[in-house]
Structures are given as structure tokens and as C-alpha cells.
Amino acid sequence: MSNRDYSMAFMDGGLGDKAKARYRKRRKALAKTVGMPYVIYGLDQGPGGGNPWDSHVPVIYQDPELLYLTGVNQLNTALLVDPITGADILFLAPHDAKKEFWEGKQLGVGTKAIEKLSKEITGFKDIRYIDDLNEAILEVLKASKKRSIGTFWHEATQGKKRVAQDSNYRFKKQLERLLAKERPSTKVVNIAPQAWDQRLVLDKEDIEDMREANHLTGYCFQDVLVAKKSLKTETDVAGYLNGQLQMRSPFGQSFPSIVAGGKNACVLHYTKNNDPLPKKGLLLLDFGLRWNHMHADISRTIPVSGIYSPLQRVLMDIVLKTQKAVQKATKPGATLDSLNTLAWDTLNGLLEKKVLAKGGLAKLEYETAPHRIGHLIGYQVHEGDPFRNYNDVALKPGMVISNEPGLYGYFELTINRHRYKEWIGIRIEDDLLITGRGCENLSIDIPKTPDEIELLMAALV
Ligand SMILES: [Mn+2]
Structure with a gap:
């Protein structure tokens, strides 16, 4: 029927x-x-x-x-x-x-x-x-x-x-x-x-829906890159992005989008979304749509001007390398706790090497970790019990987790004799499906590196 x-x-x-x-x-x-x-x-x-x-x-x-x-x-x-x-x-x-x-x-x-x-x-x-x-x-x-x-x-x-x-x-x-x-x-x-x-181990249909949710969410992001030139405020971007998400799914958004320019991105769950965009700053987007029972949860960080500054590139690279290390370690038997330790050790090590050891400054508003590296995703965008007793439970094939390293604070670094100074919040988030031997990145088609994003922002205006 x-x-x-x-x-x-x-x-x-x-x-x-x-x-x-x-x-x-x-x-x-x-x-x-x-x-x-x-x-x-x-x-x-x-x-x-x-x-x-x-x-x-x-x-x-x-x-x-x-x-x-x-x-x-x-x-x-x-x-x-x-x-x-x-x-x-x-x-x-x-x-x-x-x-x-x-x-x-x-x-x-x-x-x-x-x-x-x-x-x-x-x-x-x-x-x-x-x-x-x-x-x-x-x-x-x-x-x-x-x-x-x-x-x-x-x-x-x-x-x-x-x-x-x-x-x-x-x-x-x-x-x-x-x-x-x-x-x-x-x-x-x-x-x-x-x-x-x-419930945490998704069946075949749920996994297909998770794929579709990621796929469609990716289109929405690409649409924002195309339209970016005409969007001047966080409200413009949020309205446009939410419209794309809603157009592509009758099931609605996974959660209210975060659209945070410059220093606002240092507020982790920023939803005020109503400041003008900083012309030379970064813009953090955390968003996703629901497809049937499944949720996509993606973050990307793009340059408002279309071009990343040298300091922004250094910091983006640190977050991307951390994300890669976490993805590599995500497999059956790993726990969210073990991935969490690996993530922040990796990120802080890179920050030391690429910024502090080169005479740079990093004023973070937290000790070592701003938030956890990831959470389960499924019938809820934050799946699993709300008190997160699952953090030390071995991951199994069929589970989906987010991989979302971030870096938030005030940074200074001299590159080619110019001292760059900026408040920056970067988060890059993909959804990983645990497979038999490792994991599959369900968000792989959604552009995230500075080269990919600059190219799209330049080519599509
Ligand atoms: Mn998330």
C-alpha cells in the first residue's frame, strides 16, 4: 500500500x-x-x-x-x-x-x-x-x-x-x-x-540514505560557493544555504545551520548568524540535511574574499592534516576516545611546529581541546545516548561518526616578512562510515581544501 x-x-x-x-x-x-x-x-x-x-x-x-x-x-x-x-x-x-x-x-x-x-x-x-x-x-x-x-x-x-x-x-x-x-x-x-x-549499526538502506544525505548536502555547499559574491552578511549566507538544504530535502535540515564569519567562528555553536562578513576573514559553515531517517553533518571553512591568506592556509593545513590522521585511524575496534586523543595530539603538535616554532603566536580559548573530535550519527544527528557513554565503546562496521577537528583563537605569524594577525575559527567535518577494515569517507565529494575551494569560488562567479 x-x-x-x-x-x-x-x-x-x-x-x-x-x-x-x-x-x-x-x-x-x-x-x-x-x-x-x-x-x-x-x-x-x-x-x-x-x-x-x-x-x-x-x-x-x-x-x-x-x-x-x-x-x-x-x-x-x-x-x-x-x-x-x-x-x-x-x-x-x-x-x-x-x-x-x-x-x-x-x-x-x-x-x-x-x-x-x-x-x-x-x-x-x-x-x-x-x-x-x-x-x-x-x-x-x-x-x-x-x-x-x-x-x-x-x-x-x-x-x-x-x-x-x-x-x-x-x-x-x-x-x-x-x-x-x-x-x-x-x-x-x-x-x-x-x-x-x-540501532547504532546501520542497515543497508540507512547507509544508502546517509550517502544520499551527504551527497545532497554537498550540492548545497557548492551552490553557496557559486552565490557567495552576492552574499554580504551571515544572514544572507544562512538564508541562501538553508533555502538550498530545504529545497533538496522534504525531511528538512539536520539542525540549525551555523554561519559564522571571522571571530564569530570561535563560538562553537554560533547561531546568531546576523553579522556582516569580514572582507578578508574566514567563514565557517556547519550544516546538513536529513534524508529519510539519516542526517548529514558537515563543516567547511571558506575565505570571504575567495582567496585564503597565507596564515589562513597554514592553519587550514593543520586542521586538514589532523582530519586525515583521524580518518586513517578510524576502523573497527577504535574508540571515539582513542580518536579524540590522537586528533588533539596531532593538531597541537602541528601547531607547535608550523606556528609557534616559527615565531608565531596562538592564543587559544581552551587548554588543549576545544571539543570532542566526533560523535555518532544516525537516527539523531548526535546519535547514541545523550550522556555519551559510548565514547569508550569499540566502533563496529555500519556505525557512522563525524570527524571534525577545529582550531579557534587569535593567531599571529610572519610569512615572507609580513606579520599576519587574525581571529580565526576553522572546523572541517566529514562523516565516516566504519567498514570491515577501516572507514569510508561519505563526504569525500564535498570540496574542502583551499585549492579546491579557491578554484570553485573563482571559476563559478
Ligand atoms: Mn558534528
């Missing part, structure tokens, strides 16, 4: 009818690993939905784990799976004609017709009303005779404070309250470790 009207309510990842089997297989595999019933509860309001003045809701907003297991991108959705009784139940809100009139087609329950259609589209044989979730949980626990139920959440300790920041955690508390009242002997178990083991 292919129905264009429902194409954002149920994401088929470009697989059409085969998508149903893909999600079902994932649900079953996870049930087998955890060996007990599990329940995943989605969002009941969109991002920003708690505040009446915040009207920005991205196209894809559902909880990534629920999306991963069902493809359903609608609010008020939940999933209950049990390996013993074979339960595989999707919970939806009642069909609401008025809501549909405003927002377009929605999956739901309440009439025979909508239930039949929702089953056909999602591949679930058992679809129920979201308010019947608690009842179904108790029913499944009773039938499967288990004294534990799994759900997915994250928490960590920061100092003395226990921190938890997601909607999954709120649901876990809700589930505990229900069980305390109705089945006091039943424990709530965190299935996040098993869920991450499954």
Missing part, C-alpha cells in the same frame, strides 16, 4: 511496502534480545508545543526510537511488544476529522475504515486506542508471567545531581507509578543498552 497522503505520518524510508517488514523485524529482534515485554511511548506534543508562542515544529519530530521501531511520525503513539505472547501492538490517538482538516491525513483508531487503513499502512495487525495502553500493559504482563517490563530512557549523575532529560524518562516514572499500584512485584528495566546495540 502506498499512499502519498500518509507519507510523513508513516516513514517508509524509500522502501515502499517493504518498510513494514523492516520495522517488524527490528521489533522482533529487540524483543528477542531483551526477553521480556517492552513498551516505548512517543511524544504527546511536538517540539516547542508546550509554549503557545513557539510555533516551529520540524517535519519529523517523533521520538527516534519509536521511529526506528515503527516508522510512525505522529504524536500520541506508543508501542508494546512481547516475545512470549507475541504481542506487537501499536497505540494511536482516535481519528479526528477536525484535526485532519487542519493538518492533513492522520493514522488513527475509532472507525473501521481508519483502523483498516492504519493497519495496511503500518503493517501492524493489532492497533489500539492510546488510552488503553495501561490496560494492555497489565494484560500482557499477566499473560507472559514476567515480573519485569522494559522501556528506554537515559539518566546520569552530574556532581550530586541525578539528571534525566528526555520524555522517555518521564514515561518510565509513569510506568513505575502504574506498576506500584497494580502489580507491585513487577520491575521496570532499562533496555537502552540493547536498543543502542541494535
